[in-house]
Amino acid sequence: MKIACSHCHIKFDKSVLIEQDDLFFCCKGCQGVYGLLHDSGLGSFYDKLGSRTIQAPINTSSDAKKFDTQSFHKRYVKSLHDDLFEVDLMIEGIHCAACVWLSEKVLYDTDGIVQADINFSNNKAKIVWQKDKIVLSSIIEKIRQIGYDAYAYDLDEVEKKAVKEKKEYYLKLVVAVFGSLNIMMIGIAKYTGFFTGMDKEILSAVHVAEFILATPVLFFSGSVFFKGAYFNIKNRNIGMDTLVATGATLTYIFSVYVMLGGSGYSYFDSVVMIITFVLVGKYLEKIGKKNAVDIVDKMRATIPVDCEIIQNNKIVSKLIDEIQVGDIVLLKPGQKAPVDGIVLEGSGSFDESSISGESMPIIKNKTNQIISGTILEDSTIKYKATTNFAHSTTNEIIKTIENSLASKPAIQKKANQLSKYFSVSILSVALLTFIWWFFVGGFEIALITAISVIVIACPCALALSTPMAVVVGISKLAKLKVLFKEAKYLEILSKATTVVLDKTGTLTNGKLSVVKQTIYDDKYTQAIKAIVSASTHPVSKAVYNYINNDNKTTADINNIKQNSGQGFSAIYKEQNMIAGSIDYLETFGIFVNTNSSHTIFCVAVDEKLVAVYELSDELKENSQKLIEYLNTQNINIVMLSGDRQIVVDKVAKKLKIKKRYANMSPKDKANFITKLKQNQEIVVMIGDGINDAVALSKADISISMASGSDISVKLSDIIILDNSINKIIQCFKVSKLTYRQIKQNLGLSLIYNMATIPVAVMGYVIPLVAALSMSLSSLIVVANSLRIKNTKDKI
Amino acid sequence: MNGILIVGLFVGLSLSIIVLAFVIWGIKTEQFDDAQKQNSGLLFDTADDLNDAINKENKKKQLHKS
Numbered sequence: 098m099k100i101a102c103s104h105c106h107i108k109f110d111k112s113v114l115i116e117q118d119d120l121f122f123c124c125k126g127c128q129g130v131y132g133l134l135h136d137s138g139l140g141s142f143y144d145k146l147g148s149r150t151i152q153a154p155i156n157t158s159s160d161a162k163k164f165d166t167q168s169f170h171k172r173y174v175k176s177l178h179d180d181l182f183e184v185d186l187m188i189e190g191i192h193c194a195a196c197v198w199l200s201e202k203v204l205y206d207t208d209g210i211v212q213a214d215i216n217f218s219n220n221k222a223k224i225v226w227q228k229d230k231i232v233l234s235s236i237i238e239k240i241r242q243i244g245y246d247a248y249a250y251d252l253d254e255v256e257k258k259a260v261k262e263k264k265e266y267y268l269k270l271v272v273a274v275f276g277s278l279n280i281m282m283i284g285i286a287k288y289t290g291f292f293t294g295m296d297k298e299i300l301s302a303v304h305v306a307e308f309i310l311a312t313p314v315l316f317f318s319g320s321v322f323f324k325g326a327y328f329n330i331k332n333r334n335i336g337m338d339t340l341v342a343t344g345a346t347l348t349y350i351f352s353v354y355v356m357l358g359g360s361g362y363s364y365f366d367s368v369v370m371i372i373t374f375v376l377v378g379k380y381l382e383k384i385g386k387k388n389a390v391d392i393v394d395k396m397r398a399t400i401p402v403d404c405e406i407i408q409n410n411k412i413v414s415k416l417i418d419e420i421q422v423g424d425i426v427l428l429k430p431g432q433k434a435p436v437d438g439i440v441l442e443g444s445g446s447f448d449e450s451s452i453s454g455e456s457m458p459i460i461k462n463k464t465n466q467i468i469s470g471t472i473l474e475d476s477t478i479k480y481k482a483t484t485n486f487a488h489s490t491t492n493e494i495i496k497t498i499e500n501s502l503a504s505k506p507a508i509q510k511k512a513n514q515l516s517k518y519f520s521v522s523i524l525s526v527a528l529l530t531f532i533w534w535f536f537v538g539g540f541e542i543a544l545i546t547a548i549s550v551i552v553i554a555c556p557c558a559l560a561l562s563t564p565m566a567v568v569v570g571i572s573k574l575a576k577l578k579v580l581f582k583e584a585k586y587l588e589i590l591s592k593a594t595t596v597v598l599d600k601t602g603t604l605t606n607g608k609l610s611v612v613k614q615t616i617y618d619d620k621y622t623q624a625i626k627a628i629v630s631a632s633t634h635p636v637s638k639a640v641y642n643y644i645n646n647d648n649k650t651t652a653d654i655n656n657i658k659q660n661s662g663q664g665f666s667a668i669y670k671e672q673n674m675i676a677g678s679i680d681y682l683e684t685f686g687i688f689v690n691t692n693s694s695h696t697i698f699c700v701a702v703d704e705k706l707v708a709v710y711e712l713s714d715e716l717k718e719n720s721q722k723l724i725e726y727l728n729t730q731n732i733n734i735v736m737l738s739g740d741r742q743i744v745v746d747k748v749a750k751k752l753k754i755k756k757r758y759a760n761m762s763p764k765d766k767a768n769f770i771t772k773l774k775q776n777q778e779i780v781v782m783i784g785d786g787i788n789d790a791v792a793l794s795k796a797d798i799s800i801s802m803a804s805g806s807d808i809s810v811k812l813s814d815i816i817i818l819d820n821s822i823n824k825i826i827q828c829f830k831v832s833k834l835t836y837r838q839i840k841q842n843l844g845l846s847l848i849y850n851m852a853t854i855p856v857a858v859m860g861y862v863i864p865l866v867a868a869l870s871m872s873l874s875s876l877i878v879v880a881n882s883l884r885i886k887n888t889k890d891k892i
Numbered sequence: 893m894n895g896i897l898i899v900g901l902f903v904g905l906s907l908s909i910i911v912l913a914f915v916i917w918g919i920k921t922e923q924f925d926d927a928q929k930q931n932s933g934l935l936f937d938t939a940d941d942l943n944d945a946i947n948k949e950n951k952k953k954q955l956h957k958s
Binding site: 141216283296298 | 894897898901902905909912916919920925926927932935936938940941944947948951952954
């Protein structure tokens with residue numbers, strides 16, 4: 098019978114739950130938090146939670162004391178007044194409104210905390226406390242006590258500026274849209290009056306109403322164009338902003354003149370629409386900018402704060418910043434190596450997936466090198482530090498990512514150049530028109546005609562053509578479960594010349610599976626199942642998954658001994674059972690003859706071989722298809738892997754990839770990409786592991802699977818949410834389609850201008866036509882962009 | 893007749909400008925920044941919750957005073 102845990106509400110079998118006074122808990126953590134909440138009078142949390150489930154309490158082993166260190170305060174804590182501190186924290190484990198309520202309530206009820214606001218949408222919290230009443234580590238402990246965890250993040254100046262800028266744009270857009278909607282309504286009356294006649298009194302009132310609406314739109318919403326035009330002029334350049342600012346201002350001045358008693362119709366509606374359309378285009382470009390700031394903080398949060406050093410035969414605890422070259426570090430099972438070094442005593446298997454990306458643990462013996470950031474899995478070893486923390490591999494990786502994030506190069510857009518020529522031509526044509534009509538018809542007619550030229554040639558359609566198509570393309574990809582962090586990547590992706598692929602986890606499943614078994618004696622299958630079920634080693638797990646499909650119970654085996662990732666020994670029905678790698682069995686005098694390139698797991702009983710399992714990392718479905726597609730697009734394909742040459746060659750041969758490189762460290766991969774970029778290649782990197790993080794940050798565009806490591810996902814520009822390789826092909830297809838549509842849009846808006854400008858120059862354009870045709874050109878561009886949505890068959 | 897039309901035009905315009913002012917105030921004071929929290933906050937309206945809200949506000953006010 099399944100029963101829900103009284104704290105987290107996740108259902109478990111009754112037999113595994115801890116029972117306490119009619120209550121059931123899935124773990125000690127849940128039990129502790131439940132007791133604490135009830136004792137502190139916070140039981141109403143469960144009423145608020147209802148039947149929703151939450152995450153079981155996060156078990157954090159790291160010491161909260163690091164939050165009080167000077168270096169931490171220097172980096173993350175802001176001093177508000179003499180006695181007030183402020184910090185931005187990311188709270189982990191927040192799931193629902195009840196979680197926010199609980200955390201805020203506990204923090205607000207704590208003496209010394211004056212502000213604790215948690216944003217439900219992004220789990221970020223701002224905490225202000227009085228430094229003479231409480232320390233930050235106690236605040237963190239409070240959060241941990243109720244089952245959540247927190248780490249600091251650094252909201253840097255760039256991010257702050259970006260957030261502020263986005264908000265400003267949003268405000269300006271709200272005002273502009275408000276102005277255009279209202280002015281359009283008034284416009285209907287005005288243009289009806291144009292045909293049916295209108296009292297002068299009403300027309301004046303309409304002009305004043307339009308003036309009231311247009312003024313804030315031009316000077317508040319349009320201020321971005323004035324700023325842009327100012328910088329353009331300062332740099333002796335003429336861009337889109339100059340054209341928009343000049344056009345809108347001249348039109349506005351003319352309209353004010355009409356309102357104050359001049360003859361004709363005002364163009365206030367055109368002023369508002371020019372500003373609004375171009376601003377929409379600008380806003381679309383601004384939103385969705387990628388947020389890469391907290392990646393580095395999250396990486397830093399995984400580094401141990403201190404470690405144990407052996408000094409004069411005594412174990413002393415040291416902060417990792419204090420480790421010096423030559424120190425002897427004591428590493429226990431499950432701990433991360435803080436600095437690089439060489440093994441002095443003991444042996445153990447290391448999880449190097451953070452460096453090489455390969456999931457197979459590697460056995461390290463005396464004199465073998467240890468890389469910082471790798472995790473010791475089973476035994477205890479002593480090693481001599483060969484670097485300090487500042488020069489350790491982990492810190493180098495973090496530093497490289499930090500630097501490349503700060504200087505991520507953006508490919509310059511050609512559209513800006515196009516708009517420059519366009520703007521110069523329009524302004525020149527308007528000027529020539531003015532001069533011509535000045536001599537032919539006088540000042541007033543010359544001004545009206547010149548303004549008509551500018552209004553009708555307004556680059557609204559030109560400004561909308563790129564962002565509109567990109568937004569439609571991105572939303573189409575979002576429906577296909579592909580996430581783009583920034584719009585411009587669509588354009589860059591469509592121009593990519595080289596694709597660099599990681600092997601493990603990207604082209605292959607990154608998980609071993611049995612591809613062949615040879616059984617010499619089948620009566621030991623259940624005993625093998627029992628022995629492999631005792632280990633979490635990837636090979637044991639794969640063998641267990643392979644043979645655990647018969648629903649039979651495992652046999653009783655005793656005295657299981659594990660030998661640091663190499664194999665096991667056990668007693669089964671008074672017989673000696675040995676299982677493990679070929680090398681491990683050889684140490685017992687059992688020799689296995691095989692020339693297989695796969696990973697081998699063998700089992701012997703009383704020195705007689707009973708079973709051999711061959712394991713391999715299988716290719717992902719559609720890997721072949723991706724390579725074939727990239728080949729048809731004439732894109733260079735390169736495979737980089739931290740794995741051995743023989744394995745890399747095998748995968749490359751299967752997929753027919755010619756350029757492949759094995760034994761690549763994270764730095765090698767990054768250097769390789771930098772070199773490609775120096776040769777003017779536009780590089781797309783597809784990877785998933787922490788080991789790919791640096792390379793991902795260096796590439797023009799990085800793509801990763803959502804199942805990849807946290808760091809890679811955060812660093813990537815494009816994320817494939819359902820981990821399907823097929824979606825990468827679709828990414829390329831949609832980006833090419835979108836780029837084609839952008840070119841079509843630009844073409845359409847230029848054709849429109851070429852057709853309408855001569856008519857305006859000749860003085861045949863009435864205000865209604867100017868206003869309508871300007872909107873029409875923008876609508877055509879929008880409609881053309883929407884076609885991307887309906888191209889289902891081509892993708 | 894013209895007078896009514898003109899008054900109607902400007903009354904409508906003034907009302908919509910008032911609404912716009914409220915929206916701008918909302919954006920500037922971060923009323924729309926965490927809509928999820930604002931919405932679900934409506935569910936927590938027991939006397940205790942409301943007292944907590946007042947306490948929070950008081951603490952914040954003290955902070956701004958100091």
